[in-house]
Amino acid sequence: MRAKTGHEDLVVWRSASGVLSAWENRCPHRGMRLSHGFVRGESLACAYHGWHFECSGRCHYIPAHPELELPRTIKPTTFDVVERDGLVWVNTTEKAIPFSLPAGATPLRSITCNTTLDALTNHIFGTTKPCSNSGCHSTTVESQQPCVLSTLLTDSSHRVYLAMQASEDHTTVVHALLSMEANETQRITVSRWLESLRREAESP
Amino acid sequence: MNSMKHARQYWYPVAMIDELQAGQQRDTQLLDTRLTLTGDDQCGLIATANEKALLVTQACDHWWVTLCDTPLPIFDLPEAQEHERRFVPCGVVHVECSPLRAVENFLDIAHFPFVHTDVLGAEPHTEVYRYDVKVDESCDEVIASNIRFFQPQAAKSAEGGIHTEYTYRVPAPMVAVLYKTCPQKPDAWDVIALFVQPLSEDSCDVWPWMALFDNESTLSELIEFQQMIFVQDRSILENQIPRRLPIDPGIEIPTKADSTSVAYRRWLKQRGAYYGALAS
Numbered sequence: 001m002r003a004k005t006g007h008e009d010l011v012v013w014r015s016a017s018g019v020l021s022a023w024e025n026r027c028p029h030r031g032m033r034l035s036h037g038f039v040r041g042e043s044l045a046c047a048y049h050g051w052h053f054e055c056s057g058r059c060h061y062i063p064a065h066p067e068l069e070l071p072r073t074i075k076p077t078t079f080d081v082v083e084r085d086g087l088v089w090v091n092t093t094e095k096a097i098p099f100s101l102p103a104g105a106t107p108l109r110s111i112t113c114n115t116t117l118d119a120l121t122n123h124i125f126g127t128t129k130p131c132s133n134s135g136c137h138s139t140t141v142e143s144q145q146p147c148v149l150s151t152l153l154t155d156s157s158h159r160v161y162l163a164m165q166a167s168e169d170h171t172t173v174v175h176a177l178l179s180m181e182a183n184e185t186q187r188i189t190v191s192r193w194l195e196s197l198r199r200e201a202e203s204p
Numbered sequence: 205m206n207s208m209k210h211a212r213q214y215w216y217p218v219a220m221i222d223e224l225q226a227g228q229q230r231d232t233q234l235l236d237t238r239l240t241l242t243g244d245d246q247c248g249l250i251a252t253a254n255e256k257a258l259l260v261t262q263a264c265d266h267w268w269v270t271l272c273d274t275p276l277p278i279f280d281l282p283e284a285q286e287h288e289r290r291f292v293p294c295g296v297v298h299v300e301c302s303p304l305r306a307v308e309n310f311l312d313i314a315h316f317p318f319v320h321t322d323v324l325g326a327e328p329h330t331e332v333y334r335y336d337v338k339v340d341e342s343c344d345e346v347i348a349s350n351i352r353f354f355q356p357q358a359a360k361s362a363e364g365g366i367h368t369e370y371t372y373r374v375p376a377p378m379v380a381v382l383y384k385t386c387p388q389k390p391d392a393w394d395v396i397a398l399f400v401q402p403l404s405e406d407s408c409d410v411w412p413w414m415a416l417f418d419n420e421s422t423l424s425e426l427i428e429f430q431q432m433i434f435v436q437d438r439s440i441l442e443n444q445i446p447r448r449l450p451i452d453p454g455i456e457i458p459t460k461a462d463s464t465s466v467a468y469r470r471w472l473k474q475r476g477a478y479y480g481a482l483a484s
Contacts, residue, residue, distance in 0.1 A: 009445065028457050031444040048440050050318045050330065063330035064314040064461035074457055 002035035004167035008092045010079070011035040015042045019055045022090040024077035027051060028059070034076065087163055087175055105161055105177040109191055112173050113198045117166035120174070123201040124162070160190055174198075207478035211235055214376050215261065215268040215278045217399040217411045220293045223267075224249060233403040235271060235479065264413050265293040266399060279375035280343075283395045283415045292423065294412040294430045296401075301441040302480035303378050303402035304449040306410050308468060309437055310380045310398045311372055313353050314461040319436050322356050326365075329354035332461035339471055346374040346471050348464040359394060360429040361418040362387035374468060377477040378402060389417045396430075405480045406447040410434065448482040455484070 002025060003010045009025040011034040019042070025033050032048040039045075043052040043060070052061035057075035062068055080096040082089045086107035089098040113120055159179035166172050176194055178187070216234055224230060224243030232239050239258070242250045251258040251269045259275065261268050264284050283289065299306055309315070314332050316325025335351040351370035358368045371383040371393075378400040383393040395415040402408050412430050421429075450456050451473050458466050472481060 026445045029459075030456055031446065031450070032440060033443040033445065036439075036443055047318060049314050050327075062459060063317065063327070064332040065459055066331055068459070 002033065003090070003165070003173075004169070004171075005090060005092060005165060007168040008079075009033070010090065010092075011037070011044070012081070012088060012090070013037075013039055013044050015039065015044075015055055017042060020081055020083055020088060021055050021057070022079045022081040022088070023053075023057055024079075026076060028074055028076055086177065099163075101161055101177065102159075102179065104180050106181060108160075108176040108178050108187060109194070110173055110175045111194055111198055112171055113201055114171055115201050116170050117164055117172045120164065120172050120201050124197065160193075207476065207481070208235065210476045211377070211402065211479035212271045213276045214272075214378070215263075215270045215275060216378065216401050217266040218251065218269045218401055219249065219267045220295070220411075221262060221265050221267060232401075232409075234269060235402055236404050237271060239269065241267075264397065264399070264415075265291055266411055266413065276376075279379055281375075281381065281395075281397070283393075286415070288417070289395070289415040290418060290426075292414040292416060292426050292430070294414065294427050294434075297410045297412070297431070297434045297438060298407075299410055299438050299441050300407050300447070301444065302406050302448045303400045303408040304472065304477075304480040305441055305444055305447070306400050306408055306437075307374070307378060307380050307398060308449060308465050309441055310382070311348065311374070311464045311468060312462070313351060313370065315440070316353065316355070319440055320433055324355050324358065324433065325353065326356045334460070335463065337463045337467045339467065343375070346372070346464070346467050348372040348467070358385065359387050359416070359418070360421045360426055361416075372464060374471070377472055377475075377479075378408075386417050388419075392417055394418075402480060408480075446482055448480055450484075451478065451481040452484045455482070 001012055003012050010022050011025040012022045014020050023034065025035050027034055027046040027048065029051055030048055032046055034044060034046055036047040037044050040052065043054055045052050050063040051059050053075065054060050057078040058072055059070055059074040062070065079090050079092050082096045082098050084098045085101040085105050089096045161177040163175040164172055178190060212235060218232055218234065218239065219241055224241060226243050226245045228243045230241045232241060237253050240252050244250055249260050249267045251260050253271065259270050261278060263278055264281060268278060317327050317330045333352055335348060337348045340347050349371040353368055353370065354365060355368045356365045358366055366387060368385045373381040375381065381395060381397045383395055386392045386394045394417060397413045399411040399413060400408050401411065412434060414426065414430065418426065451469050
């Protein structure tokens with residue numbers, strides 16, 4: 001899948017055996033976004049010319065030249081990636097050190113908001129009133145910077161963790177997690193609350 | 205000479221011949237300049253930019269326009285005079301990419317099995333065999349020849365897979381002509397051309413045109429086939445980064461199969477054809 005952090009366009013993919021990778025989203029051959037490619041076992045194949053890249057990023061097969069010995073240097077820029085608490089964490093400049101969430105946090109959903117990270121966090125901090133249609137409201141907001149993670153307490157006694165990912169194109173992806181196993185109704189309630197949060201943050 | 209000045213010397217397609225009736229008007233864009241096209245009473249076309257009339261000419265079922273008062277001659281395509289062929293202007297496809305990326309993709313065969321799967325190519329027939337590329341100094345064109353490739357359905361008229369032979373000509377930075385094995389007439393070549401109208405450095409309108417030996421398919425079948433191919437290409441072209449064509453080596457890694465693309469980029473560079481290109 002495609003992901004964006006800051007100014008970086010990323011491809012994040014998982015091999016058949018479960019190895020996770022995050023790379024610059026650009027095939028070194030002709031610049032095609034690798035997020036349009038296909039996972040073939042332990043390789044990611046570019047959608048344009050079918051070049052195969054293994055989990056380390058190294059290109060090991062060029063279909064136009066099946067017999068060719070390939071230099072190790074043909075690879076996209078790769079980034080450090082870590083998986084924890086059901087989230088994938090990437091650092092595009094150094095080693096990825098994920099923020100630790102309390103035990104038991106389970107992923108709910110990710111949504112994309114057409115608003116900047118600042119505007120979105122300002123909106124969340126300003127929202128202590130009930131979200132009328134969702135049947136759930138936040139009572140306290142704790143910021144857990146610098147990893148842009150906030151927590152909210154809802155009246156259903158669940159904590160909601162929001163991991164926020166800003167992109168240069170003024171959109172923010174919010175990955176929401178719940179503090180404990182919630183039943184379907186509770187998950188739907190919090191999901192609706194997220195949508196109303198987005199609607200309000202996006203409205204001028 | 206700067207890139208814009210260089211680009212303005214050429215002719216560009218802006219409409220199909222019978223598209224605008226007398227009095228009918230359409231706005232378009234060429235090299236960042238707004239144009240107005242108007243059909244006139246003599247079945248002609250008037251093209252204006254900033255209220256100034258532009259030079260207009262006809263070729264290959266299209267109207268061509270130039271922003272220059274003393275343009276280069278338009279390219280020569282003798283097959284357009286062969287009246288036993290069927291001439292098929294295929295309409296227009298808008299693509300959000302550099303006009304040069306659109307041409308380069310047209311010159312590329314290695315993507316057929318992946319982008320035009322089971323039509324112009326299929327796995328495991330992915331190998332690109334050695335072919336010849338040169339710049340013909342007499343006409344100042346890039347020529348790639350002796351290209352052979354297995355195609356499951358090379359054309360609308362093809363029944364089953366054939367080993368197709370290709371020859372490419374690039375007579376202008378934004379015009380490419382393909383000669384390919386004709387499935388119905390093995391001693392002749394079908395001609396498929398790509399005429400690109402550069403709207404800006406990273407957006408273009410593409411006018412595919414064909415001159416075929418095919419007496420069976422209907423016109424709409426032929427157009428549909430070509431449009432299907434080009435819409436598949438668009439999904440690639442709008443996802444290449446950067447959008448402009450990197451003209452210097454280093455940003456993208458070519459292989460032997462990309463010899464045409466390498467020659468095309470070098471040819472553009474030597475002529476200062478930087479409009480739509482990314483120079484380092």
